[in-house]
Amino acid sequence: MDEILILAETKETQIEKSTHELIQAGRELKSALGGILSCLLLGEGMDGAVKDLEQYPLDRIYLLENPLLKDFSPDLWVSSLEQAVRNLKPKVFIMAHSPTGREVGPRLSARLKSTLTTDCIGLRLDPEDRRIVRVKPIYGGNAVAVLKGKGNPELITLRKNVYSPAAPEGTKTEIIKLQLALSDQVVKVKALRTIFREQVELDKAEVIISGGRGIGAKEDFQLLERLAELINQRGIKALVGCSRPVVDKGWLSSDHQVGLTGTMVAPGLYVAVGISGAIQHLVGMVRSKKIVAINTDPNCNMFKVADYGVIEDYKEILHHLISKLEGLS
Numbered sequence: 374m375d376e377i378l379i380l381a382e383t384k385e386t387q388i389e390k391s392t393h394e395l396i397q398a399g400r401e402l403k404s405a406l407g408g409i410l411s412c413l414l415l416g417e418g419m420d421g422a423v424k425d426l427e428q429y430p431l432d433r434i435y436l437l438e439n440p441l442l443k444d445f446s447p448d449l450w451v452s453s454l455e456q457a458v459r460n461l462k463p464k465v466f467i468m469a470h471s472p473t474g475r476e477v478g479p480r481l482s483a484r485l486k487s488t489l490t491t492d493c494i495g496l497r498l499d500p501e502d503r504r505i506v507r508v509k510p511i512y513g514g515n516a517v518a519v520l521k522g523k524g525n526p527e528l529i530t531l532r533k534n535v536y537s538p539a540a541p542e543g544t545k546t547e548i549i550k551l552q553l554a555l556s557d558q559v560v561k562v563k564a565l566r567t568i569f570r571e572q573v574e575l576d577k578a579e580v581i582i583s584g585g586r587g588i589g590a591k592e593d594f595q596l597l598e599r600l601a602e603l604i605n606q607r608g609i610k611a612l613v614g615c616s617r618p619v620v621d622k623g624w625l626s627s628d629h630q631v632g633l634t635g636t637m638v639a640p641g642l643y644v645a646v647g648i649s650g651a652i653q654h655l656v657g658m659v660r661s662k663k664i665v666a667i668n669t670d671p672n673c674n675m676f677k678v679a680d681y682g683v684i685e686d687y688k689e690i691l692h693h694l695i696s697k698l699e700g701l702s
């Protein structure tokens with residue numbers, strides 16, 4: 374029986390949203406391929422994570438708990454995944470295109486002598502040869518490649534925020550504990566110290582106020598920050614995003630960047646302020662539920678994807694919005 378296996382990721386033992394998206398992708402593949410959909414979970418103290426996963430349409434959860442896997446160690450993870458995949462022999466192994474997936478995917482591909490397609494935005498089954506057709510952007514997002522890979526299992530990393538997270542379902546999930554030979558002897562590179570900087574988790578925001586080159590100066594992002602703050606005060610998670618030139622100019626850090634080489638987002642509301650709407654930006658935000666564009670150029674591309682457009686100097690509009698919201702407080 375064909376098995377579709379996905380790699381679960383956790384943050385402080387909580388399942389990441391990207392894992393719920395992988396479940397959805399796996400579920401769609403399973404409806405064409407048949408077989409079973411399973412999830413591989415590595416770490417320590419994973420009771421809460423297992424409970425979370427059990428709500429989703431998974432046939433099996435393979436659980437590998439070991440104190441050595443408490444923190445992410447690339448060498449140990451690659452060694453564990455290699456053993457697990459060799460034992461389980463899934464037809465497809467899908468990882469998120471996250472730092473973890475990007476680190477372990479290529480190494481796993483070399484060890485298993487199977488081709489990996491990274492950063493996919495779509496997967497489907499070719500009914501003729503029953504291999505997975507992988508769609509991924511190329512040439513800076515100006516084209517998409519449609520590929521098939523050789524080798525078993527088929528290895529794939531999937532871009533975040535492309536599939537909607539799976540909906541919970543009362544499926545009966547079998548939990549299978551894996552026993553693998555793990556030794557810290559395999560660790561060649563150790564993390565000595567981790568310096569945390571508060572990351573802007575754009576993909577978790579309900580509202581994104583995003584600024585482009587048209588903002589004009591670093592200080593003027595204060596207007597966007599203030600608007601986001603006022604929305605946050607109403608209990609709605611709002612964050613400031615930006616286009617790439619803003620990062621290149623050093624006005625904001627790269628975790629604010631939306632787009633092909635930034636974060637893919639799909640918030641309830643995306644406000645594009647002084648952003649022209651280049652394809653590399655649009656691919657990152659076009660799945661937002663409502664898009665508002667504020668731009669002085671009536672012909673800019675952003676208006677083509679926007680639900681509402683304002684042709685005006687952004688300062689006028691933001692000052693007006695801010696004073697309206699302040700008046701409501």
Ligand SMILES: Cc1cc2nc3c(=O)[nH]c(=O)nc-3n(C[C@H](O)[C@H](O)[C@H](O)COP(=O)(O)OP(=O)(O)OC[C@H]3O[C@@H](n4cnc5c(N)ncnc54)[C@H](O)[C@@H]3O)c2cc1C
Pocket residue numbers: 512513514584585586587588615616617618619630631632633634635646647648649650651652653654657667668669670673685686687688
């Ligand atoms: C390989 C590759 C990857 C890339 N990845 C990304 C990516 O991930 N994300 C990304 O954003 N870009 C990316 N880019 C860059 C992308 O091609 C565009 O150059 C970039 O998105 C343009 O940013 P912008 O819209 O802020 O700037 P511009 O195109 O310069 O647009 C500025 C806009 O501001 C408007 N404006 C000016 N003044 C005002 C005002 N006072 N009020 C209102 N509007 C005003 C102008 O009319 C204009 O439409 C990538 C490019 C390449 C080649």
